């Protein structure tokens with residue numbers, strides 16, 4: 001038996017059918033809503049690759065059951081750019097080489113957008129690193145990531 005939930009997904013109202021109450025928001029996005037920009041790394045809340053915004057706050061999509069999100073507003077990496085115009089955080093990541101292989105980048109960018117919106121980024125590199133500490137980069141692109149968040153939070 002399917003359950004239906006209402007979401008605002010990247011600004012668009014959606015009615016979504018959930019056929020398995022155990023499906024996570026991450027799997028819903030990637031496998032059922034064709035939004036693969038949100039990445040699966042650890043699938044257990046340890047790497048931050050799956051970071052999205054839920055009602056404006058950062059969340060690990062792998063830790064959330066989709067069935068509990070009726071009425072929620074979800075923003076994924078696909079929802080940031082406006083046509084050809086990148087979000088300022090996306091542009092800052094390019095400007096400062098805030099990535100290497102790119103796998104963690106959607107989660108890093110969503111986390112940075114959330115951190116800045118929370119007003120907790122500031123310009124202090126230590127504070128930014130602390131605020132971004134839930135997002136792991138195996139390539140070690142932390143210097144560029146920190147510079148990007150610094151610039152985007154100005």
Ligand code: FES
Nearest residue numbers: 041042043048062
């Ligand atoms: Fe969700 Fe790693 S995939 S935190």
